[in-house]
Amino acid sequence: MSNFQFIKDLSIKNKILVIVMFTGFLAMAAGFVAIARIEIDNVRKVTRENLVLNAKLIGDYCVVPLVFGDKTQAGEALARINFLETVEEGYLYDDKGVLFARYPDSLDSVKPPVPGEESSLSFSKGIFIVQEPILFKGEKLGLIYLKANDSEIKSQIRRISLTFSLLAVVLLILSYILAWRMQKMVSAPIMHLAKLTGAISKNHDLSMQVEQHGNDEVGFLYEQFNNMLSQLLKREIERDKALDEIRDLNASLERKVAERTELLESANKELESFSYSVSHDLRAPLRHINGYLELLQKKNSEQLDEKGKHYISSIYEASNHMGHLIDDLLNFSRSGRAELKPDNIDMNKAVRDALMILDNDIKGRNIVWDINSLPFVHADYSMIRQVWVNLLGNAVKYTKFREVAYISVGWSEVNGEYVFFVKDNGAGFDSNYAQKLFGVFQRLHSNEEFEGTGIGLANVRQVIKRHGGRTWAEGEVDKGAVFYFTLPKKIGEKKDD
Template sequence: MSRLKFIQNLSIKSKIILIVFIVVLTALALGFATVATWDHNKTKRTMESNLILNAKLIGDYCVVPLFFNDREQATEAISGLKFVESVEEAYLLDKEGKVFAVYPDTMKINSPVQIYPESGIDKIKGYYLVSESVVFKGERLGTILFKANTRELAIQSRKLTITLSLLALALLSISLILVMKLHKFISTPILDLANFTSAISRSQDFNVQLDMHGNDEVGFLYEQFNNMLAQMLRRKNERDIAEQEIKELNASLEKKVKERTEMLESANKELESFSYSVSHDLRAPLRHINGYLELLTKKYDLQLDEKGRHYRKTISEAATQMGRLIDDLLHFSRTGRMEVKPEPVDMSKIIAETISILESETKDREIEWQVGTMVSVTADLTMMRQVWLNLIGNAVKYTKKRKPAIIEIGCSIKGSEVTYFVRDNGAGFDMNYAQKLFGVFQRLHSNEEFEGTGIGLASVSKIVAKHNGKVWAEGEVDKGATFYFSLPILKKEV
């Protein structure tokens, strides 16, 4: 696997050269092995045929010496084998199998004769052993035996190997030269495509096309790549158009939001200014009403009957409620215009002060206060006093029918904000109308049941919003309510 991975990491040029080299080398090896085997076998058969033919010729020369029992002539006849270079030794046996003559003549007649085949040729330990009968007119006169080496066969094989090796080297060299010249027809288009792809990846310019390169597989690849570029260009144009439309839409929405925000801010300022003006202007007639009520009480109270006194009391209570409403409205208007002045605020201290302020309303009541450990924050001190006064005041007001009244005050930290809460077991409210709680003049109980103006919680909401916080409530009818508000908290305040 590691070798295959090495090949995979080669360049296209190197892969082509390596593949051609392997193919040519394999083809040459197979071809030359076949030629060498065929030539070796042919040379071997030729050598064996020549040895048998020489054995027959020498045998024919030895017919007369054997027939006349002439050893000298037999020795001269068998010495003809000296022209056969591969023959190292030879024996001429008579018909009784005794040595009649030997070659070379330096050998002794009585030298031992190794085992030869009965007839024909055999190869044993790198030597040919040839046995051929000497026959005259159908009568066997003797046997010619000789031993031949295979040096000629080895020399021929060595020459052939050298020749084929040189030829293979030449063919490989020619093949490599041709591959070095011709590989460009395959690798160059592919490398051009790779470089072209890299350039497109860097520039992200799809408005280009490759020049076609023939009708082969590479040409088909070029064609498909051009089709892909065309599709990518079309999608890019569609995306650019969509992005431009989104930008224009966002710009239009931002403009509309800005306009609506400016209109809302202007309307709020006008509303606050109007509320302040109305509240301020209403004080004058309210003072007149209270003044005349006071005169009526001092001068004509004894002249009024019971119904008249009831009317006077109703007018007085309505004027008092109207005064509270004007005061709350003025305070709400001032809250909208006030700037937040952040400073470290000790929430525990403010809560204690608030409970003390409300003591006149709680001194004759049975109230169980449950105040937890409070987290201090950076906020506007005056505004935080107003928030706690409204929330704790509401808890005191809406638990007046409970014995004992339970009011729990606490906080919790989550992430980068702290959440404060005031929980009571008072009248509660229906969660279906929870969204009305923090609106101006929005009340869920009648004034006869629980007096109020409907502005306190609206002020709480506005103050908390100025501090980038949130306010919400949970409750259930006759089971109490919990009011929450959250404020951002700095790490050093945790």
């Protein structure tokens, strides 16, 4: 195939030229060979026939001289071959086969050929030899022997060749013109298509179309090209429409987001001023209650009996509980609103600090701690520390009736998340209510048994949720509880990059 590589690289125009001209040339050459063969055969046949005929005619002229033995007259009769262009020599033999006359006379010195008996015609080395017996009334009088050249055939071949050469030149010119026309017919539409495609991609104008072309393959190509263009155009129009819609949607979405943000901001501000009022205004009356109770105890205790003193301590407890509730609620609302300030933090330190904060609750207790070495995480330190305070505080609180409390802290890595847990052997809980544990003001134990506000775990869930983690708990009544929370590991690794 590599022999045809050069054809592949030719332009279509030149390919067509080459193919058409080559085909024309081949057809012409084949025609030339065929016609030349037939023509030459024909000439040869005619030459032979003429030769035989002439030999017979001249033989007829020689009958009388042979009968009368007149050699002069025989020579004259034989000299008629002079009129025959191709016959070069002629010999006349008598009935005994003895040379009777010859032509031309210049050949006298040359030994005459020895004739055969029968009529025969042979051709070799461009020379025809014919011999014909001369008969008169059924009796053989002698034999005529003629020698002729093939100049007739040669000149015929020359004539044919010349004609064909002329014809070939004319035909080649014609076929070149034809091929030129044809290549224009084939390659011009392709060039047209290529130019249009270029214009389309340059101007980004899909609305252009190719004008219709005949019904041939190029016409089909044009039609398909136009189809493709109109489909592209349709799709582009649809896409533009969709883009417009998306833009509109985006704009309205942005408007909505801005509106909502404004609403949210004002709501947040309201909430902030609300919790500010709560912190200030709710605390003040509590402080007053406590203050007057203390004054009452200090200045009027002699006037109070045991019952009165019990009432006072009950009021005192109640107001203290109220104080804790307010503090926890404020913490909860703060951890929900405060901006997250994530950093690469050491969980070991967070646990240590949490235990320090819980020091008062831990003092005097018999607790066996099992705290594993914890990883670094990407999180808001003070919020995560509060999570540990709440979880460890709960573990300490709910094991208070155990002679020896076992509290363990550990972690594992599951599916790209850190899973931390706090496990205790405390009062546990009914696992049917596990989900309730994390709700605000949800408690599974009476305040009498275990004091508390019911906000700690809600706070844990809120903080962990804001970090992209989850919280859950497992427990059994009187067997203990395990509290889990997860933190995504990915954020932590990002920080390390």
